[in-house]
Amino acid sequence: MANELYLEKDGAVATIVINRADQRNAFSLEMFKQLPVLLDEVEQDTEIRALVLKGVDDRAFSAGADIKEFLDNRIAKDKAREYNNHALAAADRLYRFPKPTIALIRKLAIGGGLEIAMSCDFRFASSDSRFGITAARLGIIYNLASTKRLLSVIGPIKTKELLYTGKLIDAEKAKEIGILQHIGEGDETDVAAYTYAKELAQVSATALRGNKQVIQAVVDGANEETEHLAEVILASFESEDYKEGIQAFLDKRPPNFNS
DSSP states (O other), rough: OOOSSEEETTTTTEEEEEOGGGTTOBBBBBHHHHHHHHHHHHHHHHTOEEEEEEESSSTSSSBBOOOOGGGHHHSSHHHHHHHHHHHHHHHHHHOOOOOEEEEEEEEEEEEEEHHHHHHHSSSEEETTTTTOOOOHHHTOOOOOOHHHHHHHHHHHHHHHHHHHOOOOOOOOHHHHSOOOEESSTTHHHHHHHHHHHHHHHTTTTHHHHHHHHHHHHHHHHHSSSOOOHHHHHGGGGGGGHHHHHHHHHHSSSSOOOOO
16 A cells, blocks of 8 residues: 655755545544654754645645545544544644645635645645635534634634535635635646745745744734743744844845754
């Protein structure tokens, strides 16, 4: 069996590929378990500075969790709890991943697929893509953590529309309500996503990591800096990136960040 999730590296940009095209890249339970393992590998690789998630071809980003598994792995409370814990852990690991992340969406990002995409920092999609949360059509109540992530991006009314109806929306509507940052035509979408990833890879990793922590703390409800956040912010003034940024400014040249 081919690896249903695998990692590719191209210089400072890594890609996690969802490789289950015949199932429209539906996530199996094992894939939810594997995603944090790959994220650990990317985090520990100091050469990688940005991450893209995409489907193996242009047929789908992901149509969601594999419903065919539900009767075995997601039936009754105890099994549902175990399954949900793995799925939630995967999405949360991605959401709190310290390096910038981009979901490159072709055709479909539905249910758990949209959940994974919404856990990324940015979402680029082809114009023929469709989006939705179809839990209501299965009689499932969507989890709080993913609902909060969705709501923080598109607001309560649009979240209610998606969750109550289970209807799919097109790329233009998704961009209008804030889900997408970029819409492209066909392969141009891939070019745009990787161009942006390479731009992010040249920015100070120290600043990116710290700013991501601060933004997520605000989204999580923080109104004041914790001792940890204050230390993260102040430590940046002693970083090699800070020294390089100042020197590059004085030298009137682009900075060369290596940390």
